[in-house]
Amino acid sequence: MKFEFLNPTHLVFGAGSLSRLGEVVRAYGKKALLVTGGGSVRRNDTFDRAVSSLKAAGVAVAECSGIEPNPRLSTVLRGAGIARSEGCDVVVALGGGSVMDAAKAMAATLFYEGDPWNMMTGQKNRRLPEKALPVVTVPTLAATGSEMNGGAVITNEKTTLKSFVTAGCLYPRAAVVDPELTLSVPPDQTAFGICDLMTHVTESYFNGVDGTPLQDRFAEGVIHTAMEWGPRAVSDGRDIKARAQVQWASVVALNGWVQIGTLAPYPVHMIEHSLSAHHDIAHGAGLAVVNPAWMRFAARTRPERFAQFAERIFGLSPQRPDDSEAAAQGIDRFEAFLRSIGCPTCLSEVGIGKALLERYAKDTLLVAHDADGRLPGRPSMSEADIVEVLRSAL
Amino acid sequence: MKFEFLNPTHLVFGAGSLSRLGEVVRAYGKKALLVTGGGSVRRNDTFDRAVSSLKAAGVAVAECSGIEPNPRLSTVLRGAGIARSEGCDVVVALGGGSVMDAAKAMAATLFYEGDPWNMMTGQKNRRLPEKALPVVTVPTLAATGSEMNGGAVITNEKTTLKSFVTAGCLYPRAAVVDPELTLSVPPDQTAFGICDLMTHVTESYFNGVDGTPLQDRFAEGVIHTAMEWGPRAVSDGRDIKARAQVQWASVVALNGWVQIGTLAPYPVHMIEHSLSAHHDIAHGAGLAVVNPAWMRFAARTRPERFAQFAERIFGLSPQRPDDSEAAAQGIDRFEAFLRSIGCPTCLSEVGIGKALLERYAKDTLLVAHDADGRLPGRPSMSEADIVEVLRSAL
Numbered sequence: 001m002k003f004e005f006l007n008p009t010h011l012v013f014g015a016g017s018l019s020r021l022g023e024v025v026r027a028y029g030k031k032a033l034l035v036t037g038g039g040s041v042r043r044n045d046t047f048d049r050a051v052s053s054l055k056a057a058g059v060a061v062a063e064c065s066g067i068e069p070n071p072r073l074s075t076v077l078r079g080a081g082i083a084r085s086e087g088c089d090v091v092v093a094l095g096g097g098s099v100m101d102a103a104k105a106m107a108a109t110l111f112y113e114g115d116p117w118n119m120m121t122g123q124k125n126r127r128l129p130e131k132a133l134p135v136v137t138v139p140t141l142a143a144t145g146s147e148m149n150g151g152a153v154i155t156n157e158k159t160t161l162k163s164f165v166t167a168g169c170l171y172p173r174a175a176v177v178d179p180e181l182t183l184s185v186p187p188d189q190t191a192f193g194i195c196d197l198m199t200h201v202t203e204s205y206f207n208g209v210d211g212t213p214l215q216d217r218f219a220e221g222v223i224h225t226a227m228e229w230g231p232r233a234v235s236d237g238r239d240i241k242a243r244a245q246v247q248w249a250s251v252v253a254l255n256g257w258v259q260i261g262t263l264a265p266y267p268v269h270m271i272e273h274s275l276s277a278h279h280d281i282a283h284g285a286g287l288a289v290v291n292p293a294w295m296r297f298a299a300r301t302r303p304e305r306f307a308q309f310a311e312r313i314f315g316l317s318p319q320r321p322d323d324s325e326a327a328a329q330g331i332d333r334f335e336a337f338l339r340s341i342g343c344p345t346c347l348s349e350v351g352i353g354k355a356l357l358e359r360y361a362k363d364t365l366l367v368a369h370d371a372d373g374r375l376p377g378r379p380s381m382s383e384a385d386i387v388e389v390l391r392s393a394l
Numbered sequence: 395m396k397f398e399f400l401n402p403t404h405l406v407f408g409a410g411s412l413s414r415l416g417e418v419v420r421a422y423g424k425k426a427l428l429v430t431g432g433g434s435v436r437r438n439d440t441f442d443r444a445v446s447s448l449k450a451a452g453v454a455v456a457e458c459s460g461i462e463p464n465p466r467l468s469t470v471l472r473g474a475g476i477a478r479s480e481g482c483d484v485v486v487a488l489g490g491g492s493v494m495d496a497a498k499a500m501a502a503t504l505f506y507e508g509d510p511w512n513m514m515t516g517q518k519n520r521r522l523p524e525k526a527l528p529v530v531t532v533p534t535l536a537a538t539g540s541e542m543n544g545g546a547v548i549t550n551e552k553t554t555l556k557s558f559v560t561a562g563c564l565y566p567r568a569a570v571v572d573p574e575l576t577l578s579v580p581p582d583q584t585a586f587g588i589c590d591l592m593t594h595v596t597e598s599y600f601n602g603v604d605g606t607p608l609q610d611r612f613a614e615g616v617i618h619t620a621m622e623w624g625p626r627a628v629s630d631g632r633d634i635k636a637r638a639q640v641q642w643a644s645v646v647a648l649n650g651w652v653q654i655g656t657l658a659p660y661p662v663h664m665i666e667h668s669l670s671a672h673h674d675i676a677h678g679a680g681l682a683v684v685n686p687a688w689m690r691f692a693a694r695t696r697p698e699r700f701a702q703f704a705e706r707i708f709g710l711s712p713q714r715p716d717d718s719e720a721a722a723q724g725i726d727r728f729e730a731f732l733r734s735i736g737c738p739t740c741l742s743e744v745g746i747g748k749a750l751l752e753r754y755a756k757d758t759l760l761v762a763h764d765a766d767g768r769l770p771g772r773p774s775m776s777e778a779d780i781v782e783v784l785r786s787a788l
Contacts, residue, residue: 001638002408007401013655014396211635213622214643217615225608241605244395248655249608257651261407261642 001211003261009148010174013248015240017178021050021092021138022057024174028134029090031060033083035103037067037095041140044184050094050138062086064106067095070276070283071102072157073117079106080116083133091135093172097144097196097283100137101152104170107132117156120163122367132169140181142233142247143193143284145200145254147175155277162277163367177251179244187234190246191341192284194230197250198223199268199287201258202334206298206305207377208262218258220312225249227313227337234341267377268294270368271386274360281350288343289350292335293393296328301379303327309334347394354394361386395605397655403542404568407642409634411572415444415486415532416451418568422528423484425454427477429497431461431489435534438578444488444532456480458500461489464670464677465496466551467511473500474510477527485529487566491538491590491677494531495546498564501526511550514557516761526563534575536627536641537587537678539594539648541569549671556671557761571645573638581628584640585735586678588624591644592617593662593681595652596728600692600699601771602656612652614706619643621707621731628735661771662688664762665780668754675744682737683744686729687787690722695773697721703728741788748788755780 012020025032032054041047054061064079083091083106093103108129109116119129137147146152150171155162185193201219208215226249232242252258271294272286299306307323310316310330318326335345344350361383364375374380381389406414419426426448435441448455458473477485477500487497502523503510513523531541540546544564549556579587595613602609620643626636646652665688666680693700701717704710704724712720729739738744755777759769768774775783 001642002411004404004406006404010398010400012398017396213639214615214619214646217618218612221608221611221615224611228607245607248395252608 001261005256005260007148007171007256009172009255011148011177011251012174013177013251015178015180015244017176018046018049018138018181019053021136021176022053022055022059024176025054025059025090025092025136026057028136028173029059029088031062031086031088032090032092033079033086033088033106034061034063035067035079035091035093035095035099035106036063036065037099040184041094046140046181047094050092054092062088067099067102069098069280070155070162071098072155074157076102076105076109076116076154079103080109083110089133091133092138093135094138094140096139096141097146100139100144100146101154103137104132104135104146104152104172105154105165107135108167108170119165119167120154121165122161122163128167129165129169134173135170137172137175138181139175139177139247141185141189141193142182142243142250143196145197145250147172147177148251148255153273160277161363161367162273175251177247179240179247182243182247183238183240185237187237188342189282190234190237191343192282192288193250194226194234194246194284194341195288195291195338195343196284197253198226199291200253202291203266203268204259204262204264205309206295207267208259208264212262215258215260215262222249222253222258223313231341265368265376267375267381270364270375271360271389273367274363275352277363278356278360279350279352281352285344285350288338288345289347289393290389292331292338292345293389295331295334296392297385297389298378299324299327299331306330345393347390354391357387357390358383360390395655399650399654401542401565401650403566403649405542405571405645406568407571407645409572409574409638411570412440412443412532412575413447415530415570416447416449416453418570419448419453419484419486419530420451422530422567423453423482425456425480425482426484426486427473427480427482427500428455428457429461429473429485429487429489429493429500430457430459431493434578435488440534440575441488444486448486456482461493461496463492463674464549464556465492466549468551470496470499470503470510470548473497474503477504483527485527486532487529488532488534490533490535491540491547494533494538494540495548497531498526498529498540498546498566499548499559501529502561502564513559513561514548515559516555516557522561523559523563528567529564531566531569532575533569533571533641535579535583535587536576536637536644537590539591539644541566541571542645542649547667554671555757555761556667569645571641573634573641576637576641577632577634579631581631582736583676584628584631585737586676586682587644588620588628588640588678588735589682589732589737590678591647592620593685594647596685597660597662598653598656598658599703600689601661602653602658606656609652609654609656616643616647616652617707625735659762659770661769661775664758664769665754665783667761668757669746671757672750672754673744673746675746679738679744682732682739683741683787684783686725686732686739687783689725689728690786691779691783692772693718693721693725700724739787741784748785751781751784752777754784
């Protein structure tokens, strides 16, 4: 176990913390580019409260609204243009993962020479961003964990490729995480967010290096918490206690702490990105389809790992040395949980057929591949493997 | 659940990382005050390797050696004096918790007006430090977690009071955590360190606010990991895998992550500090004596909490609604574990009799008390309660 870790984001967590936004942002700038999504923050009073808090603290506001789900490179360029012309010195992201990711990419694009797509993983002439405007995130959805990490996922609409960038300069300076903002999230989006956060930790759990037992326990803790509180948040969106636990779990699931030292690639995410680059499906819904299918594929080569999962999460008893049955049962239970909260677990349920399976697999490998051209993970996967996994999820 | 969190320490973890010390320190200063303890780092080659790494990176070194266990205020003043006269611009702590805590206090004392004892909790005219020289920690013992937090425990030898300070400026800029440095720690000190790290999380687990289920899981994960790997590190000190897991658990146990949002007071630590202020016993050994006795006291008012501990850590089955039996069994098992690795669990084993029980209790309350003069915790404790707990541990 060898690693370095630094997460410099100042986390302000708790119901009502939106009221502190202005005070927090004021430490980093005088004029904010306020990045928002499709309009839900305007339908309730979240947008107005954010602007009021900023203005009360003496922070001027320029707007960049209309960030679409699976945010596009052209949107990133548009936002960076507004920030430049308006003279913004801080970026505030008020929305879900798409808004936060786009805002981070905008903040870096301002200082990036050349095409910002060159930041992204999978590019031949990749060059990481080294500088960005300070970013403050205000998540309105418990899902991506983008509020407290240095990653961003962007889609290039010209090539229909979805890729990601992770860089030190992309860590938000502060995250104002107010579970009250998630009270109006509908049940389906709530469930997709729960699947997203759970997948963040299953990926590192199943794809990380050996010998990280404490990180295993952390990941299991996130899963237990999501399974205990997630259904309550889905069935009663106004349950602030459940909303707070789910949102806290989503922050933890991808701020680097659970993954520390695991060096895990994220094959399920890579495959899903290829789906949501072609189809406007919610990322969390796509993960709910791909993850159980991937687990069944991966359990063939490492049943003992999946048996540990089955034992610690579902209390099943592996029959060593053949752990295969417990492993399979654990995956079934995991999939059943996703279905129980309303997630799709088949491609047909999200309107995806078999026509483009090879294309998704090829696109996945364009973004992420090892020296042998395979998708990194445990096990690594060929194009045919990816197709097989997707076919099993039809 | 409402909290703020920021841990700015850059963690460099892994066997062999001592060789990177110079490169890490160079980012913060040109002349280091190198703070060390009683000589163990000189008996092996740790000291020489640290100095070589610093010098190779162009960092000059001034020495402050001889930090005693339970470091004293006069030692802090001595170190600050050396740093001032030598013109040091960075402090490097190479040693255990005492060395790291003393180094942090020295770094702050340089900028502190007046008596630095006024930084400490329990002082009437308390004033927190606001500035400190950058500190880089290099722990040689897995125990206190001081390498990655903003706390320091200091003893005032004039009053025989041991108190602590926690401040943002005391967070080390970097922690170089190399498990190889712990390979030569003898079995008893190894066991005391394991007890120390476990107590860091039992304190927040049993004294924190309600409604932090994910933090519960994190704490349980630390305990499971310490119980799985701790005995291996005690029985075979050269087992680098075990040393790494124990040291990683000790970092996690008190860098704030497990405690986040729990707002937990640390009554067992407060009581133990009064013991080790009067007697030069290892802090971890004192905790092994006080913690089980405190647990039995606290379980009377909150058996369900201790039953959860018994269930999740030891697999015991609480018989609700009366959880008392499982609670008691869990505490017995916890105490038995401490004994199994070689920790004392009675005052007599560390050479402490009944003569000063009231004095320890009074001293504890001098350092930490609520508005009613009671020791904060769940439950809060009167002087008589503290005496009762200590008497039960005779």
